[in-house]
Amino acid sequence: MLNKVLTQKRYIYAFSICTVLLFSLLAYILSLMFLPKTGILIILQLAVVVVSLSTNRTATIIADILGALNFNYLFTSPVYSFQMNSAEDIINTITFIVVSSLTSEFSIRYRNKSEALEQAEIRSNILLSVSHDLRTPLANIIGSLSTHNEYKEKISHAEQQRLINSAIDESHRLHNYVENILQLTRIKNNTYNYLFVPQSIWQVIKKVEDRFSDPRLSIHKGECLKDVLIQTSLIEQAIYNIVDNALKYSPSESKVTIAVRSDNHFTYICITDNGPGIAQQKLQHIFDLFYSSRKGDSGQGGSGIGLTVSKGIVEAHNGDISAQSTDQGCIFEIKLPVGEPNAQN
Known part of the structure; x- marks a missing residue:
């Protein structure tokens, strides 16, 4: 989990730097053609706004400082140095820093407000879902x-x-x-306390099978299954949600199959059913929160939570989950990176 957080931070900071450099290059090309210094400053401030709307406060500060340095180095006299001989350039640079800081602060507050509204909407939808389900x-x-x-x-x-x-x-x-x-x-x-340990995925599959105790559920084990780095209870819940849907929508006499296999890099869990399938236009939305085939309080369909939870859990394990519709039902595939080089039989 720590490595994942560090990777995300590196990505954020790299995005901040690349954005400012890209906008600086654009400003430099335009300055060679017609753009005055006022236009250059606006473009550099726009870069800071883009970073502030997409990242965090630290990355925004980096973008602000880098933008000011680029303006000094590329557009003030003497060019290609960090010196300034003009009082106007000094004032412009100070103004840029102040305006960029204020603009970025407003952008961050706007983003925080938007996220708060989104969380409020989620809570409202959860309450509505709870009231029914x-x-x-x-x-x-x-x-x-x-x-x-x-x-x-x-x-x-x-x-x-x-x-x-x-x-x-x-x-x-x-x-x-x-x-x-x-x-x-x-x-x-984002309040999970992840504790990933190398474990056999087969033990998780057996727990899921025991939870259902349904004769329609059939499991198949590939050769040389490899350990995966997981938190058992979470992955069990992710698989359970998918199998629960498969059993719910499949005909009472048809089988639902869980097949597990490994290669050198990943372990694959395929859940196959013989249900009605999923329309192509709906397939891309099935992992969206509260997306359900149910209409109001009537009709068949779940709450639109289970598959969203499964996707979130799998992605937290650096894995991937996908679905495809076939002529005879659906196939869900969970892909988890292996955690140990030694195979487990």
């Missing part, structure tokens, strides 16, 4: 247990067991939904 399993649990309690003396033992099993199934459904809400909140707020 918690209500249904809770109503079923209450209904089953109330019926059992009220009529247990009048109904058969088999009917009592059916009601209890129904309540248990709905409890598992409720637990899975709450777990996804929790993982989604952590992903959006």
Whole structure:
């Protein structure tokens, strides 16, 4: 996780420097043609604004300082030096630094406000989703247990067991939904405490199989599976969400297959179903938050959270997740980088 954070910071700082250099080059080319110093300063300030809207405060400060140095080196007399002989150039440089700093501060505040509004919208959508998706399993649990309690003396033992099993199934459904809400909140707020250790993915697959205990679920193990660097509970939840969807939308008599294999660089987990498939225009949106086939409170479809959570978890493991529709259903593939060079049988 630390390496990932350092890589992101290097990318941000590299983006900041490259943006200023690119805009400086543009300003230099235009200055050779017709552009006055005022126009040059505007272009350099624009570079700082672009950086501030895309990165953080530190990268913006770097862009501000680099822009001022470029203006001094390329556009003030004596050219190609960091000296200034003109009072006007000195004033222009100071003005550039002040205006760029203020503009970047406004840009950062605007971005923070936009992110806050986005978080508020997410929270609102979560509440709307919760109001629907918690209500249904809770109503079923209450209904089953109330019926059992009220009529247990009048109904058969088999009917009592059916009601209890129904309540248990709905409890598992409720637990899975709450777990996804929790993982989604952590992903959006970036509050995960990752602890990745090399583990066999096969043990995770077996746990997923045990959670379903569904005869329609078939798992296949490739030869020489390699360990992956994962946090077991998270990857288990990511796989569970996909398999849950596959079982939910597949015909009751059809199989859902989990196939696992490894090469020298990645371990691949393929979940294949025989459901109705996904329309091509919808395929690119299935991992979007709250994207669902459900219309309002009716119709078949989930809350639009599970696949988003799966994608966030897999990407946090430096992996990739993809989906494709076939003539006989869908194929979801999770790709995780291997964590150990030694194969595990």
